[in-house]
Amino acid sequence: MSHEVFTDTWAEVWAEELAASTPYREAATKWEGSLALVLTADTVTSERAVFIDLWHGQCRMARSASREDLEQADFLIRSDLATWKRVLDNDLDPMFGLMSGKLQLTRGSLAKLTPYLTASRELVKAAARVDSIFPDETP
Amino acid sequence: MTASDETTREYQTTSPRGLDYTLPPMRLWRKAKKIGIWNPEDIDFSQDIEDWRKLSDVERDSLLHLTSLFQAGEESVTLDLLPLIQVIAAEGRLEEEMFLTAFLWEEAKHVELFRRFLDEVANDHSDLARFHGPNYRTIFYQELPRAMSRLTTDSSPAAQARASVTYNMIVEGVLAETGYFSYHATLARNGILPGMQQAVSHLKSDEARHLAYGVFLLSRLVAEGGDDLWRQIEERMAALLGPAIGVITDFFDAYDPMPFGLELEEFTEFATRQFQSRIQRIERARHQTLEEICQHVDAT
Numbered sequence: 341m342s343h344e345v346f347t348d349t350w351a352e353v354w355a356e357e358l359a360a361s362t363p364y365r366e367a368a369t370k371w372e373g374s375l376a377l378v379l380t381a382d383t384v385t386s387e388r389a390v391f392i393d394l395w396h397g398q399c400r401m402a403r404s405a406s407r408e409d410l411e412q413a414d415f416l417i418r419s420d421l422a423t424w425k426r427v428l429d430n431d432l433d434p435m436f437g438l439m440s441g442k443l444q445l446t447r448g449s450l451a452k453l454t455p456y457l458t459a460s461r462e463l464v465k466a467a468a469r470v471d472s473i474f475p476d477e478t479p
Numbered sequence: 480m481t482a483s484d485e486t487t488r489e490y491q492t493t494s495p496r497g498l499d500y501t502l503p504p505m506r507l508w509r510k511a512k513k514i515g516i517w518n519p520e521d522i523d524f525s526q527d528i529e530d531w532r533k534l535s536d537v538e539r540d541s542l543l544h545l546t547s548l549f550q551a552g553e554e555s556v557t558l559d560l561l562p563l564i565q566v567i568a569a570e571g572r573l574e575e576e577m578f579l580t581a582f583l584w585e586e587a588k589h590v591e592l593f594r595r596f597l598d599e600v601a602n603d604h605s606d607l608a609r610f611h612g613p614n615y616r617t618i619f620y621q622e623l624p625r626a627m628s629r630l631t632t633d634s635s636p637a638a639q640a641r642a643s644v645t646y647n648m649i650v651e652g653v654l655a656e657t658g659y660f661s662y663h664a665t666l667a668r669n670g671i672l673p674g675m676q677q678a679v680s681h682l683k684s685d686e687a688r689h690l691a692y693g694v695f696l697l698s699r700l701v702a703e704g705g706d707d708l709w710r711q712i713e714e715r716m717a718a719l720l721g722p723a724i725g726v727i728t729d730f731f732d733a734y735d736p737m738p739f740g741l742e743l744e745e746f747t748e749f750a751t752r753q754f755q756s757r758i759q760r761i762e763r764a765r766h767q768t769l770e771e772i773c774q775h776v777d778a779t
Contacts, residue, residue, distance in 0.1 A: 432713075432717075433717030433720070435717065435720045435721060435724070436713065436716055436717040436720055438751075439716075439720060439750075439751055439754045439755065439758075440716075440754065440755055440758045440759070440762075441755040441758075441759065449744055449747065449748070450747045450748070450751055451742075451743040451744040451746070451747040451748070454724050454727070454728050454743075454747060455728060457721050457724065457725075458721075
């Protein structure tokens with residue numbers, strides 16, 4: 341079943357994928373902090389975001405982000421629809437995305453993310469396993 | 480020379496074509512002749528020797544560690560550049576080859592400079608490979624030599640792009656330029672090793688020209704090779720960014736607290752800023768002509 345990206349149900353399935361991912365758990369044993377991914381508005385879609393709270397390899401919370409979630413997330417990454425599609429198709433490496441500016445880290449620093457490079461990649465791989473549908477693909 | 484060679488070879492500089500001084504590599508060549516002529520033997524290390532004696536053990540260890548990364552890195556880029564020069568020469572790109580001769584000469588001077596520092600300032604003759612961790616070995620013992628030596632059997636645009644991404648964008652861009660920027664800032668902030676500060680200023684200037692050539696080369700390859708080549712460049716960068724960033728974090732993980740007030744943030748912010756600006760210029764080449772690239776590549 342397809343889930344529209346960054347909705348509550350999409351976030352729940354992402355959390356299930358993370359819980360089932362041994363590589364993620366092993367890579368994220370020291371990760372403490374929350375992450376919000378923001379899909380910026382364009383002519384097709386309004387802005388939407390997903391919030392995920394991560395703690396030592398466990399996903400403690402995953403949901404469509406509220407305003408409070410966006411204010412308190414340790415890391416905030418923003419990008420447009422085309423870029424998120426590439427990320428969730430496993431077509432754009434997250435570290436390359438951040439270094440090249442295709443993914444904009446608007447809160448948190450790359451220095452704090454770099455120790456979790458493998459965990460970040462596993463996070464993205466888990467998200468890519470969610471059967472996703474994008475705003476411009478909804479019937 | 481065979482009879483066949485005599486009939487097929489043409490000399491550019493005795494033809495109406497002459498030399499194209501507007502090409503970015505030619506502008507870089509002219510700059511190299513003016514500001515790249517410093518002599519490693521002229522660097523005065525006398526105060527550095529005094530300063531070194533006053534450093535704590537952990538401060539000396541961290542500087543030896545950094546120097547070992549720079550030293551082997553410079554040796555590697557000196558040893559590994561030749562196949563690219565041969566490919567460029569075989570394609571008849573005389574202006575590029577002329578700059579690459581300065582490029583290689585400058586890398587050799589960097590090797591001499593760091594060895595002088597180890598011999599005369601640190602007075603260290605131990606095996607410094609102990610500082611080369613797994614990420615460093617991935618880049619400098621495997622990926623760089625392999626990507627460059629592959630050019631001896633495969634001179635395709637894809638192989639050239641793979642070599643240039645590894646050499647220019649990752650080794651020189653993410654690692655050397657970032658390392659020298661932070662190293663120089665640290666020495667200046669702490670008011671130590673004035674000879675090395677002067678030398679690193681020269682290194683930064685040299686590396687800026689090398690990187691400008693790398694951006695030009697990759698932009699030219701992308702303009703000629705289109706989206707397929709760009710995708711290969713992107714994939715190669717994605718594959719190497721992990722170990723490259725790992726080289727930086729491995730160094731910081733080795734010290735707690737970190738001597739001299741060195742901060743990981745300073746390294747990563749500078750590396751990201753520089754990487755972003757270059758990668759965006761190379762990506763733009765997908766929609767540019769060679770003439771447009773020649774106008775836009777900054778001959779630093």
